[in-house]
Amino acid sequence: MAVRQGEDQVRAALEKVWMTSKPEVLSRLATIERFLASLESGNSNNASRLAAQSAAHRLSGSLGMFGLGEASTCAAEIESMLLHDDSLQAEKMAELLRDLRNMIERRESQDPGRIVHP
Amino acid sequence: MMPRTVLVIDDERDIREVAKTSLELVGGFRVILADSGESGLSLAQDARPDAIILDLMMPDLDGRKTLAGLKQNTLTAEIPVIILTAKVQSEKHELLANGAAGVLVKPFNPMELPDQVCEILGWCHSKRRGE
Numbered sequence: 001m002a003v004r005q006g007e008d009q010v011r012a013a014l015e016k017v018w019m020t021s022k023p024e025v026l027s028r029l030a031t032i033e034r035f036l037a038s039l040e041s042g043n044s045n046n047a048s049r050l051a052a053q054s055a056a057h058r059l060s061g062s063l064g065m066f067g068l069g070e071a072s073t074c075a076a077e078i079e080s081m082l083l084h085d086d087s088l089q090a091e092k093m094a095e096l097l098r099d100l101r102n103m104i105e106r107r108e109s110q111d112p113g114r115i116v117h118p
Numbered sequence: 119m120m121p122r123t124v125l126v127i128d129d130e131r132d133i134r135e136v137a138k139t140s141l142e143l144v145g146g147f148r149v150i151l152a153d154s155g156e157s158g159l160s161l162a163q164d165a166r167p168d169a170i171i172l173d174l175m176m177p178d179l180d181g182r183k184t185l186a187g188l189k190q191n192t193l194t195a196e197i198p199v200i201i202l203t204a205k206v207q208s209e210k211h212e213l214l215a216n217g218a219a220g221v222l223v224k225p226f227n228p229m230e231l232p233d234q235v236c237e238i239l240g241w242c243h244s245k246r247r248g249e
Binding site for chain 1: 131135139143144175224225227
């Protein structure tokens with residue numbers, strides 16, 4: 001399909017959506033980080049786990065639209081850990097969360113014109 | 119001729135906005151948005167879009183119930199519905215059996231979404247209206 005508008009125009013429009021979505025993305029990330037902190041201190045509960053699971057699910061479903069395919073995969077891995085008791089390991093989750101935050105923050109330093117959708 | 123109209127039903131604002139940007143700018147469609155299953159049912163009946171893209175996981179009236187509502191209403195039953203979900207493999211068969219025209223995986227690529235919609239709906243060769 002030929003792109004109706006120039007690709008630069010489409011990318012600029014998507015970049016605007018990213019800018020307005022970023023606070024929500026960071027808020028979802030913080031929700032998972034809070035759960036991890038509670039897990040590490042032995043104070044986690046089911047409600048915070050469900051909130052973290054929902055946040056990871058939403059990140060997994062949206063980050064790839066903004067050229068962050070790898071971050072989507074990382075969020076899906078976190079969601080999967082939160083779904084299964086036997087795979088819930090604080091150390092592994094901390095590592096994935098660090099990676100996820102780095103990928104999101106790294107995007108900020110990129111030229112929007114260079115964001116590549118897979 | 120008027121461009122085809124696509125109704126996007128999703129409770130997540132960023133996904134609605136990216137879908138709208140993609141379908142309008144890349145695909146040349148007219149796009150209307152609903153942020154819940156309830157408002158989607160109402161808008162589908164009023165606007166009678168050419169197709170609906172429906173998120174599966176939504177609070178209250180989720181995608182399955184919304185799909186059922188669309189198919190039970192004679193005014194909307196014939197509108198093709200494409201389901202948007204992150205868990206495509208395990209759910210595709212069931213969704214198609216319940217009347218979905220196709221299933222798309224989240225996250226979608228906004229540069230490719232219109233092509234995927236056209237492919238599912240068989241609009242590829244007939245071209246979008248207005249061309």
